[in-house]
Amino acid sequence: MVERQIAWKAQNENAVIGKRHLRIDGVEKATGDAKYSSDINTKGTLFARLVTCPHGHAKIVNLDVEAVKKIKGVKAVHLFKDVGAECRWDGELIAAVAAERPEQADDGVRALKAALKFEVLEHFVDEEDLKSGEAIGRGKDLGTNTKGDVVAAQKAAKAVSTGYYGIHTISHCCLETHGSHCEWTADDAVNVHLSTQNVSGTGGQFAGPLGLDAANVSLTCNYIGGGFGSKFAADEWGLACAKLAKEAGRPVRLMLDRATELKIGGNRPSGFAKVTVCADAEGNITGWESHHWGTSGINGSTIRLNQMPYVFAFDNYKRSATGLSTNCGPQRAWRAPNHPQLCAVSQTAIDDIAAKLGMDSYDVFMKNLAKTPRGDVYAKQMEVGAKLIDWKKKAHLHGKGQKKGGVVSGLGMALHTWGGRAHAGTCTVKIHPDGTVESFSGSQDIGTGTRTVIACTLAETFGLPETAVKVNLGSNKYPRSGPSGGSTTVGGVSGPNRRAGLELLWKIFDLVAAKHNVKADSLTAAGQKILSDGKAVCTWKEAAGLIGPMPIEAQGQGPKSDGLTDQGVAGIQMAEVSVDTETGQVRMNKFIAVQDCGLIICKTQAESQVYGALIMGIAYALTEERIMDNKTGRFINADMENYKLPRIGDIGELVVEMYEPESEYTRGVIGLGEPPVIACGAAISNAVANAIGVRVPVLPMTPKRVLDALNGGAV
Amino acid sequence: MPDQSQTTNRGSGYNRRDFLKGSGAAVAATAIAAQATDEVQAQGKGKPNVVSSGATKVKLTVNGKDHVLMLEPRAVLLDVLRNDLNLTGCKDVDDRTASGADTVMIDGKPVLASSRLAIQCVGQTIQTVESLSDGKNVDEVITGFVKHDAMQCGFCTPGFVMATRAVLNKNPKASLEEIQKQLGGNICRCGTYHGITKCALEIAKKGGA
Structure with a gap:
């Protein structure tokens, strides 16, 4: 008998995996039937509104809760901070008011604000201003490290390029704001609907602070309206929701309002860098010197020092960093933490040294791939990308493109890497005697298409259509799964489901073999049938009927080193832009992504991840930024009108090429969510520099910044 | 919009x-x-x-x-x-x-x-x-959104579905420009514009739904 081995099928044997599929919960999402935490409306639900600090830094000197409690409709008030407490950034939570109707909660908020008085304190919010920050003691030395001799490398170099590069803080800006609906079912038990990327991990975060047994917190998140790394915790406002519900004896829904979401719902730290890069006459980069700074908020960190320069490990370098402590809202892991900013402040410098050498940026990137961990893959991906964008035909040196009516176009590229190892997770797979299949896991779908991925995995395993699998997610009562962050989910759910599925399939094969007198190792499952050496023996339904009156189930676990999952991907992006040199407007013409992620489960959804990442990348490259007002210390564009995200007509033509030769397929599943959002900023910045012949140093490249750059860097 | x-x-x-x-x-x-x-x-x-x-x-x-x-x-x-x-x-x-x-x-x-x-x-x-749905039958715009995977987290999707329905009601043969202009008031954070555009264009090209 052939030894049974956990593995994926060969690439050409798949009927479901790697193909295009409809998202199995697509209709629920599009019709509005899908219920998000902010949609939960159990009988008697109260609505909460928030009072937040309107200063960059202040102390509360007066506050009157009793006046609020007298307002009609107000049922409970929760104080995050009381008189004497310090607020260290705009948007810090002070109080939550729960009332019968949202407008009555607004009345409560108004009453609370009427009596709320602050002593305004000194603040610092200018994250780009290293000098001022250091002068007032807000700078923290994050270290220096060196390799080789960068000074000697600069002396020996054919060209040396020094530049300033930066990328501003952006907010998570989830469309469903952070928050929950809490309902007590007994004095010591609560049902929580939390908008979370961490279904299995957040119940305990409610239990401890509320003094409950963790088993008495039932946490649900069937759908989450956006989570890019900022929704892993119960959060103080989640606990406040539960406390308000307890105090009022009624269910409460507390979602952050839009401004508060932008201010405290998490952000991606900024990074600004002075870089000197040098190269020999052939374009080999020989040395790197950089100092960078930025802010993560009051803690005073910035982007990671030991990943600078991004992806490339040059022989000689000296790098250092300073973190600035600012009165800005706190950071939270944002899609590929550190990587997009590092890429934006370092691969732009690589493009500039290419310009200085009078070389095509493509050639300089290609020349230096040996200094990356996956040079051979990048090289192939660059060739694919160059064909798709017609690089050779369209390329020109920086600033040498033909201007038509003040508009000039340019090409730029950048590349990235990411881990994407499967997270630790379990699942239960159940086969009923009638042949129906179910999977249970405490996972979630943040847009990845988790349900479809699980359905495809089990459908391939049992030879069924993916619509035949019922997938249950979103409850902390299901088998523990990992949080969806860091591109870990597809590997984290497909591995355990494949393992459990195969275990069950082999049981069924044994039953079929005994019943039909065939060898178990001759059996395969395909087309809703069980086949022996390719010949149908019985239907799937008949086979399942052999298990007796009770369902059979198996628990799957992961990750394991059995080859189902792996880590480490490459990806390259190429942008073509048009810049209006009179208005400073940048338009996306074409944006190419060539991306690997090992074995692809559902091609449609994999591509959707990349399309989405490109659009997010266009956002932070061209329009999206948190704007802090130095005078008041406030986040002044914390709304959807002024926090500028691209609209449907702003994205140009997007081309996504999934790079999946057999050599990638056989590596197994690797996460995809983070990598394609990384290279966008640098690729688009390089395209703009190629078009106009000067670097727009800081992202996003708003029309003003483009015009400033064209005017010689005047601010 | x-x-x-x-x-x-x-x-x-x-x-x-x-x-x-x-x-x-x-x-x-x-x-x-x-x-x-x-x-x-x-x-x-x-x-x-x-x-x-x-x-x-x-x-x-x-x-x-x-x-x-x-x-x-x-x-x-x-x-x-x-x-x-x-x-x-x-x-x-x-x-x-x-x-x-x-x-x-x-x-x-x-x-x-x-x-x-x-x-x-x-x-x-x-x-x-x-x-746009009665539990069994759904509007063609919804079918199109699913077909073109014009969603990720899905939170903006119903709003986009309604806006797309409105564009196509106004002009069943809407052009790309009209679609982009009239859907320009809706925001998606996950980045599903590519699929939405494909869905709306496909329906408009066959003369509406």
């Missing part, structure tokens, strides 16, 4: 001036509820539209059904649809009418539900995304 100019009231029987007058009068009124009932009864009978600031009986016609609710005049249509009628396909993304996730149709035209008071919609026909 839903026409912002439509957010000024037409044809509902109430306007901002009436509301302000009414709320002033209500300060002195002792029998607010009774007064409110009288005022609702007065609708359409040529009497002045004066409303109190207290809860008032309001009749809304949503997805072909009449609902009589006790609402304060300041109650926003979005909150009423979501919280009172449990029509949660209409999403609450911001209170500044800048995201399009709350797109509904009022008398056949796309309107942002957060831009209207519920009382402004008395006598009008309100359609939410829930009207």
